[in-house]
Amino acid sequence: MSPTTVAEHRKRVAELVGLMPVLQLPLDECLGLVLAADVVAPLSLPPFDNSAMDGYAVRAAELAGEGPVKLPVADDIPAGRTEISPLEPGTVQRIMTGAPVPPGADAVIQVELTDGGTETVTINGKVRPGANIRTAGDDVQKGDPVLTAGTVLRPSTVGLASALGLPELPVRRRPRVLVLSTGSELVEPGRPLQPGQIYESNGTMLAAAVRDAGGTAVQLKFVPDDVEEFHRALTPYLGSVDVIVTSGGVSAGAYEVVKDALAGHDVKFTKVAMQPGGPQGSGRYEGVPVLTLPGNPVSAQVSFEVFVRPALLASMGHTQVERPTARATVTSPLTSPAGKTQFRRGLYDPSSGQVVTPVGGPGSHLLSALALSNCLIEVPEDVTEVAAGAEVVVRHLQ
């Protein structure tokens, strides 16, 4: 049987995860999510003519003569005042930034050009009509299409929605991803380690990667290589998660708990033509999409990058699901297995002419090398040797 290609497995994973439903979410939960419908402005911004300066609302023509002008201050308008009396000829009204401009006023003169009086004010400057007035609709006209479906919500876009009086926006919600590590050798950090045991790292790493991709991670404590315990751990979550991601237990050993537990379920195990990340499984467990990643830490994380991250982003409605890539010159030679796409870890340095330095070897247990890298170097399936100085494609990880 020929191995599954990276592209085929990516497609299968993306189809399995599918699209998350659209919800109305409060603005403070929308950051980074994708708007699911166009937003039409329900009001204009600013909603009313208001002052851009602390000063006095005036009739510009009354200041046009020679020398200072002394006028009575008929009213005081702080921001937030809702009832405004018209500006009578021959008077001014003291006004604050953001306060509504009274009918009859056609300009605001800033306080610095006056003596700041509260009963009467002496004004030493002139203004043109319209000066220091922010007109209703300057920014947004009621009925304008202000945000379009597909927009990734940023601080400024949620701020705009709030300014328009919208408490919620329609977005595709975050996928809830259950992360479960398997392995009888695993110990929780903070506990003593016996010979033959290792500290668990994949669960923490994958849960962080889920959050980094915008998902909500539910990280279960890992389970030993025991099929019954595997089922028992998952059962309580089946109604509430969108995706299950496991690590470990999928290769060719005698105790492959994930493979054993999912035998008889709608899950397909395959070898993907890549290194690391060869052994992969995908399908449904009691109806819930399940992605079984290999246990070697670098394999698990690279599998997440290549398959799971793009699928999670797509499920939230993102169209840009790929990490940015660049071309770079590799500083030392690489070898790669024939017929497999290799993802080596690298440090990309754009400042020295787009150069990438491989970090560590190809071994999928070399977690510190991954932690010290900022990119993956992609060596195509048909390439077995890359000479120092050759051009490669790098996939940025941050």
Ligand SMILES: Nc1nc2c(c(=O)[nH]1)N[C@H]1C(S)=C(S)[C@@H](COP(=O)(O)OP(=O)(O)OC[C@H]3O[C@@H](n4cnc5c(N)ncnc54)[C@H](O)[C@@H]3O)O[C@H]1N2
């Ligand atoms: N005879 C064969 N052996 C192996 C093959 C193969 O094709 N034939 N494939 C190798 C490759 S490639 C990989 S990748 C691994 C995948 O193995 P599993 O998915 O079954 O993972 P485990 O055996 O459970 O663990 C592998 C390795 O990773 C460590 N590990 C597992 N989980 C964690 C965790 N949560 N935190 C930290 N470290 C973890 C585990 O201790 C093992 O050292 O199989 C190869 N073997």
Ligand code: MOO
């Ligand atoms: O394919 Mo494994 O995932 O290299 O170590």
